[in-house]
Amino acid sequence: MTHDTRSALLRAALDAAARGWHVFPLRPGTKRPALHGEQACPRTGECAAVHVKWEQRATTDPDRIRAAWSRAPFNVGIATGPSGLVAIDLDVPKDKGSSDAPCGATTFAALCERAGQAVPTTYRVRTASGGEHLYFTAPTGPRLTNTARTIGELVDTRAWGGYVVAAGSITPAGPYEALCGLEVAALPDWLCDILRPVPKPSQAPSVAVAGQSCRYANVALTAETQNVATAQLGTREAALFRAARALGRFVAWGDLPRHVVEQALQEAGETAGLTAAECRSTLRSALNWSITHNTRRRDAA
Numbered sequence: 001m002t003h004d005t006r007s008a009l010l011r012a013a014l015d016a017a018a019r020g021w022h023v024f025p026l027r028p029g030t031k032r033p034a035l036h037g038e039q040a041c042p043r044t045g046e047c048a049a050v051h052v053k054w055e056q057r058a059t060t061d062p063d064r065i066r067a068a069w070s071r072a073p074f075n076v077g078i079a080t081g082p083s084g085l086v087a088i089d090l091d092v093p094k095d096k097g098s099s100d101a102p103c104g105a106t107t108f109a110a111l112c113e114r115a116g117q118a119v120p121t122t123y124r125v126r127t128a129s130g131g132e133h134l135y136f137t138a139p140t141g142p143r144l145t146n147t148a149r150t151i152g153e154l155v156d157t158r159a160w161g162g163y164v165v166a167a168g169s170i171t172p173a174g175p176y177e178a179l180c181g182l183e184v185a186a187l188p189d190w191l192c193d194i195l196r197p198v199p200k201p202s203q204a205p206s207v208a209v210a211g212q213s214c215r216y217a218n219v220a221l222t223a224e225t226q227n228v229a230t231a232q233l234g235t236r237e238a239a240l241f242r243a244a245r246a247l248g249r250f251v252a253w254g255d256l257p258r259h260v261v262e263q264a265l266q267e268a269g270e271t272a273g274l275t276a277a278e279c280r281s282t283l284r285s286a287l288n289w290s291i292t293h294n295t296r297r298r299d300a301a
Contacts, residue, residue: 248290
């Protein structure tokens with residue numbers, strides 16, 4: 001490792017810290033924390049052990065950073081939670097030559113299209129494997145944590161309890177490189193809705209909501225479920241998305257329990273030919289959006 005490389009890694013750490021991002025050293029040439037006793041997740045290489053000491057010890061202090069990086073040519077880890085970041089990890093299939101699976105970027109672009117949104121423009125880093133990290137500022141409110149495949153296959157997220165490898169780091173597979181400008185966008189509301197943990201349904205027996213409102217909701221559930229189950233090839237996912245958006249308002253108003261809507265549409269989507277994973281991803285995003293945007297009842301002023 002040359003002196004120039006060591007200097008570049010130190011600069012990368014200081015540059016990240018100057019942006020308010022909390023950094024810590026990764027073992028030279030790897031993605032694993034260099035702090036004593038830490039272990040990376042065997043699947044991703046980017047999740048810490050149960051006691052997240054690296055998250056507690058990550059810093060923006062230039063003096064501490066210079067002292068740490070003077071000892072070895074450490075790669076740079078960014079603790080996303082303390083840094084106020086949510087990073088979306090768009091991975092690539094491990095076996096690029098034989099796998100027909102779409103890459104994470106393709107899956108994410110398709111999700112954006114289904115949600116009627118453009119792919120967000122924000123600070124991006126190309127990973128050593130050829131994937132991408134999209135950086136966003138975290139929303140206020142309850143803390144977001146790491147997810148795996150909640151958004152889609154080969155699409156994970158890093159927030160509290162997670163970290164990403166900073167641009168400027170180098171591994172045997174290649175470097176981590178910034179792809180665009182320095183601006184970091186806020187996490188879009190519709191993505192936040194997908195990533196926010198969904199409360200578990202109450203185990204207490206549900207009480208039927210009397211009156212016309214409940215009857216109308218049940219009629220709508222039956223109709224939308226039928227529409228999804230009979231959707232033709234090329235329209236199935238869109239039909240499921242529209243149905244979840246339409247029924248989400250009844251969940252928000254208390255006319256239908258969320259788990260009833262999810263189960264009915266999940267079964268209808270699978271009947272139409274969608275995979276279970278496709279149904280779960282579409283339902284989660286569409287219902288979360290609809291519930292969030294229909295908090296006021298239809299008879300409100």
